[in-house]
Amino acid sequence: MKREKGLLIVLSGPSGVGKGTVCGALRQHDTDIKYSVSATTRSPREGEQNGINYFFKSKEEFEKMIEEGEMLEYARYVDNYYGTPRAYVTEMIEKGYDVILEIEVQGALQVKESFPEGVFIFLMPPSLNELRSRIEGRGTETGDLIESRMTVARDEIELMDKYDYVVENDEVELAVERIKSIVTAENCKKDRLIHQYKQLAEE
Structure with missing residues (x-):
């Protein structure tokens, strides 16, 4: 029996924990999971395509989406907006597809407020020392920035109890x-299936 609705899966965790790597590997394993395309007000980089890499919006368009409640979550970095449009996620879920969001912890908590039925997964490093090694291994950040990221990571780990799984x-x-x-x-949970099977019994 085809599912009436898909799941919203939210994967988040500290910077450097490997969210992108894990999502990329998951994508190779399961082609049925849809990956949410974020919206941004920054200019497209070479090779990027609208609707594939990002939904590229003007500042006015993005702020209108915020005002009209069209964003599941959003943030502003270096004078550009980034966020998750609600319409794409809702459309895919209504079609029966599972959708995964790979976002930062604060964004995940925003999503939980407006979409509490989602499945929230906290990606945890084996240890803080390992997390530090991964961040240092990027070779892109100064010592002060690494310390700042580690401080934020400790605060984010304290929010683990807001999630369904670790x-x-x-x-x-x-x-x-x-x-x-x-x-x-999660796809086998009674509460997600009971309506469909009650309909089947009524037939």
């Missing part, structure tokens, strides 16, 4: 298998 990213493939197991279990 997945340790010790090895990418193991983390992907854990997330796939969570999605499978």
Whole structure:
């Protein structure tokens, strides 16, 4: 029986924990999961396509979307807006697809306020020392910025109890298998299926 609605899966965690890497690997495993395309007011970079990499909006268009409640979450960085349009996510879910958002912790908490039925997964580093090593390994940040990221990471880990699940990213493939197991279990929950099966019984 085809599901009436898909799941909204929100994956977040501290900067440097490997959200992008895990989502990329998950995408290779499960092509049925849709990845939400973010909106931004920054200019397209070479090779980027509207609707594939981002939905590119003017500042006025983006602020209108905020005012009209069309954003699940948003933030402003370096004078540009970034956020998750509600319409794309809702459309995919209504078609029965599972949708995954890979976003920062504050964005995830915004989504939870407006979409509490989502599945919220906190991606956890094996240790803070390992997290520091991953951030340092990027080679793109100064010592002060690394310390700042570590301070924020400790604060974000304190918010873990706001999530439904915690997945340790010790090895990418193991983390992907854990997330796939969570999605499978959530799709089998009675509360998500009872309406469909009651209809079947009535027939």
